[in-house]
Amino acid sequence: MAGSALTAASIAAALRRIPADQPLAWRLRVLPVCASTELELERWLAAGVQPPLALLAQQQRHGHGQQGRVWQSPPGGVWLSAALPWPAQPAEAASLALAAAVGIALQLESLGLKPQIKWPNDLLIDGRKLAGILPRLRWRGGRVRYAQLGVGLNGLNRVPAGAINLAEALGQRQHPQAQPACLAARLLRGLEWAAAAADQPELVRRQVEQRLWQPDGIEHNGELWSVAGLAADGGLRLCRNNTEVVLIRQF
Numbered sequence: 510m511a512g513s514a515l516t517a518a519s520i521a522a523a524l525r526r527i528p529a530d531q532p533l534a535w536r537l538r539v540l541p542v543c544a545s546t547e548l549e550l551e552r553w554l555a556a557g558v559q560p561p562l563a564l565l566a567q568q569q570r571h572g573h574g575q576q577g578r579v580w581q582s583p584p585g586g587v588w589l590s591a592a593l594p595w596p597a598q599p600a601e602a603a604s605l606a607l608a609a610a611v612g613i614a615l616q617l618e619s620l621g622l623k624p625q626i627k628w629p630n631d632l633l634i635d636g637r638k639l640a641g642i643l644p645r646l647r648w649r650g651g652r653v654r655y656a657q658l659g660v661g662l663n664g665l666n667r668v669p670a671g672a673i674n675l676a677e678a679l680g681q682r683q684h685p686q687a688q689p690a691c692l693a694a695r696l697l698r699g700l701e702w703a704a705a706a707a708d709q710p711e712l713v714r715r716q717v718e719q720r721l722w723q724p725d726g727i728e729h730n731g732e733l734w735s736v737a738g739l740a741a742d743g744g745l746r747l748c749r750n751n752t753e754v755v756l757i758r759q760f
Contacts, residue, residue: 665689
């Protein structure tokens with residue numbers, strides 16, 4: 510099927526088919542298998558190659574999410590680490606994870622889906638995890654050199670309980686848009702939106718709030734709290750009995 514092979518050329522071809530307001534000149538690399546796309550990207554950067562870069566693997570043996578949790582990365586999904594331009598002194602609220610989540614959500618919405626953003630760095634469909642984002646800002650001398658993101662997005666791959674892949678979300682087992690090359694291109698377009706919105710914290714906050722996952726309750730300090738939205742700095746506002754707290758997540 511067209512777009513099914515995950516190669517740098519197939520991703521570049523898929524990118525050309527997706528409109529972009531502020532495209533980046535991506536340098537792409539695809540590996541058949543690796544231990545960690547993050548480690549491979551850092552080797553690439555250490556060799557002097559400049560962002561924007563995106564390194565993908567058809568299969569990742571030791572992928573991980575926030576707090577070191579294992580992220581299953583079998584063939585059929587998109588397992589990516591990217592380095593992209595970011596403001597030297599970024600605005601607090603336009604956090605990297607949230608901006609990336611909005612950008613990717615916009616691409617999914619163009620396919621007719623209704624993704625929700627689970628603060629601070631997951632994308633859900635019908636309450637099930639579709640994608641996870643691991644953000645890092647790389648600093649030098651008190652200034653950001655670039656943003657680095659790890660993204661895992663379920664496409665055609667098998668998923669664990671509580672997760673969903675894009676093919677199921679779209680209702681077709683081998684949906685063309687769930688093919689890894691097509692999905693990788695949409696993910697990169699989403700990251701371009703994040704880079705363009707990096708200095709627009711209020712835009713990012715509003716866009717997140719429109720898509721914010723709001724379960725019946727979130728446990729905090731042993732009690733159930735209601736989600737009230739986002740604070741100006743991108744923290745999650747929780748309310749309980751006329752009391753409000755703001756959660757801040759450090760990666």
